Amino acid sequence: MRLKHFLILIGAILIIFSCAKEKKNQEKEPLMMREASELAIMMEQMYAFNDSVKRQILRGEEISKLPFELQEMHTLEMTDRFSRDDNFNKFSVVFEKYQKQLYTTTSDSLRTVYNNVIQTCIACHQTSCTGPIPRIKKLLID
Template sequence: MLKSFPAIVFCLILIFACSKKEKNENESETKRYPNQDAPLALLMREMFEDMEKIKIAVAEGEEIKSYIEKHKQLLTATPTDAAVKTEQFNSMAMAYLANLKQLEQSNESNQLENYKSLVSTCLACHSNYCPGPIKRINLLKLD
């Protein structure tokens, strides 16, 4: 029995160390995405990725793919906190969608200005709701 005691202790330490590492990885993921799996939070992450593609298209003078139908889910997606869905939120969401539609329909000479308006709409909303992503949204700016 005493001969197997060090092996048992070693196994317990190994198990504890592995579970601690897994917990730390989950904690860092939670810090990166504090709103985890709320449909609105997931949609916002996708919208950011779409905006990165739009930014490239505008910078290169290319045609912009349409994202309006996908981004309309902004109006119906469930937020982490139901109190977020106020009239002001809906008004800002409608302004975002209007600016996105205007950008998608604009000609090359208006694209940059319309893109800047779209990014400004994102920043205005996030100044009132969920300010965490503002730093990231600022990466979408074009000069």
């Protein structure tokens, strides 16, 4: 039991630090109030949206429209330590493809397409921002 708690604690620390935003000290704001980049804000929207899509699929409901512009992945300002390298560009194209496919696929393959969306989130994150991966994995449909 103690070991389990220890591992949870280490996990939580890794999540906080591995994708934490770095801020140079040009602004005198308290450490806890670091600003999220535009891309990070979009990512949080992508998370919330896909979480609701998961529930819609499980209930057999119609999927809501995308609340964000997929193209903006390529232009929004991002935290300094990340960059639009080859991996980012490659995975964002795949991601875009699957996210759009949710609206064109048959209901039989909806779960597969949805899980492909989430696997693409994870794949891109493995090349850059590993912190949120355990959280993203919760979006998968078993």
